[in-house]
Amino acid sequence: MSAVGRVQQWATFGRMWYLFDAKWQNPFHSADKIKDILTGTHKPIYHDLNDCGDHVVVINSSEIALPGVEWEKRVYFHHTGYAKGASWTLAWQLHHKDPTMILRKTVYSKLSKNLLRRGRMEKLHIFPDDKIPDSILENVSAQLRQMRPIPKRLDHYTREEVEKFPKVFDWPKDYIIK
Amino acid sequence: MLSALNQTRHIHVSSPVSLKEIVVKEEDNIITVEGKYIKSPREALLVKPEHGECNSCSLCALNLNLKHTDVLVLSQFVRSDGCMLPKRVTGLCARQQKRVKWLVAMAQKSGLMPNLAPSWSKRDPKARYRSKKYNRYFDESTLPV
Numbered sequence: 001m002s003a004v005g006r007v008q009q010w011a012t013f014g015r016m017w018y019l020f021d022a023k024w025q026n027p028f029h030s031a032d033k034i035k036d037i038l039t040g041t042h043k044p045i046y047h048d049l050n051d052c053g054d055h056v057v058v059i060n061s062s063e064i065a066l067p068g069v070e071w072e073k074r075v076y077f078h079h080t081g082y083a084k085g086a087s088w089t090l091a092w093q094l095h096h097k098d099p100t101m102i103l104r105k106t107v108y109s110k111l112s113k114n115l116l117r118r119g120r121m122e123k124l125h126i127f128p129d130d131k132i133p134d135s136i137l138e139n140v141s142a143q144l145r146q147m148r149p150i151p152k153r154l155d156h157y158t159r160e161e162v163e164k165f166p167k168v169f170d171w172p173k174d175y176i177i178k
Numbered sequence: 179m180l181s182a183l184n185q186t187r188h189i190h191v192s193s194p195v196s197l198k199e200i201v202v203k204e205e206d207n208i209i210t211v212e213g214k215y216i217k218s219p220r221e222a223l224l225v226k227p228e229h230g231e232c233n234s235c236s237l238c239a240l241n242l243n244l245k246h247t248d249v250l251v252l253s254q255f256v257r258s259d260g261c262m263l264p265k266r267v268t269g270l271c272a273r274q275q276k277r278v279k280w281l282v283a284m285a286q287k288s289g290l291m292p293n294l295a296p297s298w299s300k301r302d303p304k305a306r307y308r309s310k311k312y313n314r315y316f317d318e319s320t321l322p323v
């Protein structure tokens with residue numbers, strides 16, 4: 001095998017580590033993207049019997065954004081197996097307990113239900129903030145594109161930017177600015 | 179009456195408070211109170227719609243696709259305590275007024291305009307109660323108008 005062919009072989013079968021910033025991202029849409037990487041279905045060499053999934057490192061999972069009233073309406077069910085062991089936890093309560101849990105549960109439920117599922121979940125590394133151990137950060141070589149733009153708060157614009165921004169309407173003449 | 183006028187003017191923390199300025203002069207035991215119109219600071223920054231003058235309201239004329247994240251536009255329709263300005267002041271048609279009202283509510287629930295809030299507000303979305311402290315976004319296509 002030529003030198004080029006050998007390197008091509010390494011590059012094809014080597015494991016990639018992707019970084020994904022979950023800040024202001026919908027965890028349910030992000031999970032669709034993440035599960036493709038974990039299973040390796042985005043690769044042309046994908047096959048059911050071929051273990052070609054890549055790693056995904058998710059940061060800022062505590063700053064995920066849910067649409068509308070989903071923090072209050074989405075419910076996570078758990079049953080201990082004992083009598084009266086059922087419990088229902090709202091999304092915001094689960095997020096308060098563990099800020100990585102919503103994303104982890106979503107990816108887990110989107111992966112195919114077979115013996116490879118646990119192994120694929122092991123390739124997912126979720127961190128609530130942007131502090132990653134160096135042993136993980138040194139592997140990261142690529143980044144996944146965010147699916148939603150991060151909105152900018154009004155108080156994060158400078159005073160001049162706000163004042164000099166084009167105005168849509170003018171106040172009536174007798175208006176008292178409050 | 180005079181002192182009351184002065185007081186109402188000095189309550190405000192931010193600079194120029196009014197499009198009307200009240201000038202008080204005292205000469206030979208005669209006090210003259212004069213109300214003078216001042217130039218609006220917005221006048222030079224107004225955007226002109228593409229096809230000149232028309233009867234529609236300012237937002238209809240501009241044909242903007244407003245989102246709740248466009249806080250630089252939405253904050254123009256809001257008082258410093260976070261209240262929506264009435265139709266009489268904004269000059270919008272009923273449809274746009276309603277739409278802007280909802281967009282402003284969305285922006286505030288997302289915590290994108292924390293500095294436009296009542297005086298007792300902590301002005302920090304992360305310090306809100308229970309589920310309100312977490313990030314959320316809205317879909318404008320769910321609005322009825």
Ligand SMILES: [Zn+2]
Nearest residue numbers: 235238271274
């Ligand atoms: Zn209109």
